[in-house]
Amino acid sequence: MLETRDLTIRFGGHVAVNAVTCRFEPGTLTAIVGPNGAGKTTYFNLISGQLKASSGSVYLGGQELSGLSPSARTKAGLGRAFQLTNLFPNLSVLENVRLAVQAVENVGLSLFRIWSDHTELTRRALALLESVAMADKQHMPVASLPHGDQRKLEVALLMALDPKVYMFDEPTAGMSHDEAPVILNLIRELKKDRTKTILLVEHKMDVVRELADRIIVLTNGTLVADGDPAEVIASPVVQEAYLGVSKEDEKPLSHPHTPHQGASA
Numbered sequence: 001m002l003e004t005r006d007l008t009i010r011f012g013g014h015v016a017v018n019a020v021t022c023r024f025e026p027g028t029l030t031a032i033v034g035p036n037g038a039g040k041t042t043y044f045n046l047i048s049g050q051l052k053a054s055s056g057s058v059y060l061g062g063q064e065l066s067g068l069s070p071s072a073r074t075k076a077g078l079g080r081a082f083q084l085t086n087l088f089p090n091l092s093v094l095e096n097v098r099l100a101v102q103a104v105e106n107v108g109l110s111l112f113r114i115w116s117d118h119t120e121l122t123r124r125a126l127a128l129l130e131s132v133a134m135a136d137k138q139h140m141p142v143a144s145l146p147h148g149d150q151r152k153l154e155v156a157l158l159m160a161l162d163p164k165v166y167m168f169d170e171p172t173a174g175m176s177h178d179e180a181p182v183i184l185n186l187i188r189e190l191k192k193d194r195t196k197t198i199l200l201v202e203h204k205m206d207v208v209r210e211l212a213d214r215i216i217v218l219t220n221g222t223l224v225a226d227g228d229p230a231e232v233i234a235s236p237v238v239q240e241a242y243l244g245v246s247k248e249d250e251k252p253l254s255h256p257h258t259p260h261q262g263a264s265a
């Protein structure tokens with residue numbers, strides 16, 4: 001179980017995440033919604049360690065993660081999408097995924113192991129690429145991929161880690177109508193594994209309605225609603241004050257935008 005306790009960050013005088021205490025259970029997909037600037041991405045950054053909290057703590061399976069680096073948190077089981085800028089832009093799509101699989105397998109520098117495991121690693125890397133419908137792009141350099149493919153590759157790399165917790169920050173943002181279903185299908189598949197905890201920041205209300213087992217609402221950095229999706233969506237306070245949409249409305253919760261630099265998932 002992932003847990004935040006009184007998690008808080010201040011930027012100067014502005015409290016972007018304000019004492020958020022919340023538990024996320026395995027087998028549950030929790031959607032995190034709220035208006036632009038509510039603190040959703042910042043909350044993710046505090047959990048994954050990209051930002052250092054002003055106060056409060058993060059626990060995963062009882063282990064305190066506060067103070068650990070993002071990579072140490074990844075080792076502990078937190079899965080936040082890679083930023084492609086951290087990859088090898090001139091290596092191919094397949095080579096990048098194979099490196100991710102290899103890193104998790106801890107093959108190390110034994111030349112014999114690398115050679116003998118090569119076929120198996122390639123097979124696993126290809127299977128991951130197939131799951132994001134990118135096997136046909138395996139030989140392309142990562143740097144030359146269009147935006148939608150880059151986002152799909154981020155998800156393939158995340159799956160290579162096989163984390164306990166999957167954190168998706170607007171996973172289909174900027175994708176075409178053809179591409180988005182690939183990612184949504186993958187999330188549907190991941191949900192079937194009851195050992196995984198999934199967090200999803202998402203503006204698209206129809207996606208939230210379909211995928212979420214639970215919704216939490218942040219506004220001005222504060223947790224203002226938490227519960228069953230239908231109840232949270234229907235609650236007058238959320239409808240009127242925070243979402244600004246009518247019950248039947250399928251419009252986004254707020255306007256999608258480009259994620260902040262250094263904070264994309």
Ligand SMILES: Nc1ncnc2c1ncn2[C@@H]1O[C@H](COP(=O)(O)OP(=O)(O)OP(=O)(O)O)[C@@H](O)[C@H]1O
Nearest residue numbers: 011016034035036037038039040041042043257260
């Ligand atoms: N590194 C930073 N320095 C200063 N202020 C920041 C920083 N990161 C975020 N903020 C501020 O914190 C607040 C929360 O931003 P955040 O991006 O977390 O909101 P969000 O809910 O993810 O919004 P959106 O839906 O637009 O993505 C905003 O007022 C933002 O300007």
